[in-house]
Amino acid sequence: MTRYRWAGVLAAGTAIVVATISPKAADDTPAPVTFAKDVLPILQRNCQSCHRPGQIAPMSLLSYEEVRPWARAIKTKVESRQMPPWFADPQYGRFANDRSLGQPDIDTIVKWVDGGAPQGNPADAPQAIEWPADGWQIKPDIIVRGPEFRVPAHPPKNVIEWTTMVVPSGFTKATWVTSMELKPSDLSVTHHICITFRPHTPNVKYYVMNWQESPRDAEGVAITEEGQQAPPPSARPGGGSPNAGVGPGTGGGFFCYVPGVQADDYRLYGAAKLIPANADITFAAHYTPSGKEVVDRPLVGFTVAETPPQKQWISYGISGGGPTFAIPPNDSNYLSPPMEMEFTTDVDLVQMMPHMHLRGKDMTYHLVYPDGRDEIVLNVPKYDFNWQIVYRPQTTIRIPKGAKLHVDAHYNNGTSNKFNPNPNQTVYIGRMTWEEMMAPFFGILVPRDVEAASVLKRGNFVLDGGA
Ligand code: HEC
Incomplete structure (x- = not known):
């Protein structure tokens, strides 16, 4: 059984079996930005190298439970481009290890936080990254x-x-x-x-x-x-x-x-x-x-x-x-x-x-x-x-x-x-x-x-x- 929030449709805390539910809303309103589908892939690519246990960052950003309390701080840090740390002037050169966020990713995170930072359907989440031991x-x-x-x-x-x-x-x-x-x-x-x-x-x-x-x-x-x-x-x-x-x-x-x-x-x-x-x-x-x-x-x-x-x-x-x-x-x-x-x-x-x-x-x-x-x-x-x-x-x-x-x-x-x-x-x-x-x-x-x-x-x- 997986718990998840579906704002406005299900009462908070309602437990449902995920596999049988289609995440798409019935009407034509755009699907809300969710952690599982939209935000987690960004965190995997750009944040988890430091934000996981045993690394330098102060908190782990692997799961929804870990990320949710930091949602507002994350919005502030990515909007101001303080996170991820990256200081090359984008005007000169392209870098293989560039971990900075593009504007579309920043917009996604901001929309997600402004929309109440919902988890979405865990079945949408990418596989967890297997970090070396x-x-x-x-x-x-x-x-x-x-x-x-x-x-x-x-x-x-x-x-x-x-x-x-x-x-x-x-x-x-x-x-x-x-x-x-x-x-x-x-x-x-x-x-x-x-x-x-x-x-x-x-x-x-x-x-x-x-x-x-x-x-x-x-x-x-x-x-x-x-x-x-x-x-x-x-x-x-x-x-x-x-x-x-x-x-x-x-x-x-x-x-x-x-x-x-x-x-x-x-x-x-x-x-x-x-x-x-x-x-x-x-x-x-x-x-x-x-x-x-x-x-x-x-x-x-x-x-x-x-x-x-x-x-x-x-x-x-x-x-x-x-x-x-x-x-x-x-x-x-x-x-x-x-x-x-x-x-x-x-x-x-x-x-x-x-x-x-x-x-x-x-x-x-x-x-x-x-x-x-x-x-x-x-x-x-x-x-x-x-x-x-x-x-x-x-x-x-x-x-x-x-x-x-x-x-x-x-x-x-x-x-x-x-x-x-x-x-x-x-x-x-x-x-x-x-x-x-x-x-x-x-x-x-x-x-x-x-x-x-x-x-x-x-x-x-x-x-x-x-x-
Ligand atoms: C290269 C390592 C590294 C990467 C990559 C990185 N962080 Fe961080 N992050 C840190 C460290 C170290 C700190 C604590 C020191 C500081 O705030 O500069 C921190 C602090 C933060 C804080 C502030 C925590 C507080 O105590 O207020 C937030 C929020 C944050 N990071 C979010 C992110 C997000 C979101 C990403 C990816 C989009 C990211 N970070 C990528 C290393 C990293």
Whole structure:
């Protein structure tokens, strides 16, 4: 027996056997918008990846019973386009993983809520989506256990520094992986975790915690030992040098978990990534204390290719800005020195992920072709630090040899930025959230045997990881 509401026809609470009832009204009035027929398919496509148990969203939106209490909030959030989170300017490019709602879907949800949010006939509902077990997005063939990170309840100044640890990958032979996902066990404290693969060295120390400590002032802002605000990164040993050039290809990849991230899935493009035999994995984690001590045990999941792929996927963790980057106090529209990367060979662009910190305002990726033509491939006009989103073009974008990826970004160090921790400070490039980053991460496809480090000409950027 299934309970359902049929406003105006049946008294509320009347129980009927669904299979014998046709949902169509007898007269010609348009069928009401219902949860089962109209709204659930939208939630399945655009919301449930986050709004289900074990994921980052605060409530599950799988069933009518779960959704009904949120109907008004859902209307507000979709009308204002705050949900689903998606920030690409629709004027430029189409994206394979675009989860934003089209206007017809928004209209459907609004009509449904305005019509009393009826369930409709459960027999109209699409089949429930079978999500992979244990909160995975992919169905991993191999799972590598990461280190345990103990996250204190109340650390000094309520700040937990970046922590890094190396673990063995366990891959005894070189392996092409076709998708990769990093899954923290405790989402409530995980700000982000990045992993890079590195060749095994005999003297590596596994499971040793390394803190990247910075002395701080009363507000938790990094300071020098003399109590001054930290100098610009160009003045720090090894930091921010614009011509540090292309780092060594680490082999096997660079991947981050950030809230709401979609797994890296190279199968979309028939590509894969090579994890070198006996590689080690460096975990770099940033946690936010929650007032309760917890232990996070991140896992890395992979699917494995049966045959070597035609194409290799390379992701670049890259940062620019350089030594002249300095946002003056109260500047609400600071333009970063541009970042420009020239390609030494033909590649296909498959992924972009703008990364800045709390003062990040907008970022635009241009392709400048050898003939001078300039094409915007991604524009994020309202960057939101709370959402680190990967944008995957619908079809791969060819970047010919000699073309440049040129990226511009603005920052708001004014009081109109409600996330600004301190508008009276000059802000330089740095890893902590009160410092800034100008990091247009991206991913490309190249023929299988091309080296990550050989693809980019030296330029005004630093490669934090490329493979
Ligand atoms: C990428 C993950 C993600 C997707 C996709 C997503 N949400 Fe959310 N949603 C969140 C998170 C995280 C929050 C809580 C933080 C916030 O409000 O930003 C949230 C908050 C909300 C809230 C506010 C809850 C409250 O406490 O007031 C509503 C309503 C909502 N989402 C509806 C939707 C709907 C409807 C969709 C699909 C059309 C959707 N969301 C898609 C992650 C997501």
